[in-house]
Amino acid sequence: MAEDATIADTQRELKEDFELLEDPRDRIEYIIDLGKRLAPLDERHKTEGNRVRGCQSQVWMVAELDEQAGRIHLAADSDAIIVKGLIALLLRLYDGRTAEEILANPPTVLEEIGLKNFLTPGRSNGLYSMINRIRQLAGIYAGVTPEARAAAG
DSSP: OOTTOOHHHHHHHHHHHHHTOOSHHHHHHHHHHHHHHSOOOOGGGOSGGGBOTTOSSOEEEEEEEETTTTEEEEEEEESSHHHHHHHHHHHHHHTTBOHHHHHHOOOTHHHHTTHHHHSOHHHHHHHHHHHHHHHHHHHHHHTOOHHHHHHTO
16 A cells, blocks of 8 residues: 555555456456465464454454554454455555544445455355454544453454
């Protein structure tokens, strides 16, 4: 993400990327490639408390607040490569943002690029579970207290 790029800018970039891929198979391959390049989550974070509920696959997500910058750093992983690619898309949108930015900018680009059209219903539900988890974590950090930090993992 460019240092000054907004979530709206990043959503436009993602839309442009996917518009170049007309064939649904190419879009899936692109997502899989993103998943292959996703940095793995440290094993110590793969706990039940960090698991995202509602996903067919195992998905773990953690957030940490950079208090000086006021930005949330997200990390996530999955045992399924396509889900890792979906995680990579979400991290591109939301990693390094403020809680307020995350909460004010739903990922409308995911509908615009037609992800629902080529994901199974289970994967689609999992994607929205991950989005809800990101928004939940942002909500926790929007009112940062020591208790909120502990709840965020």
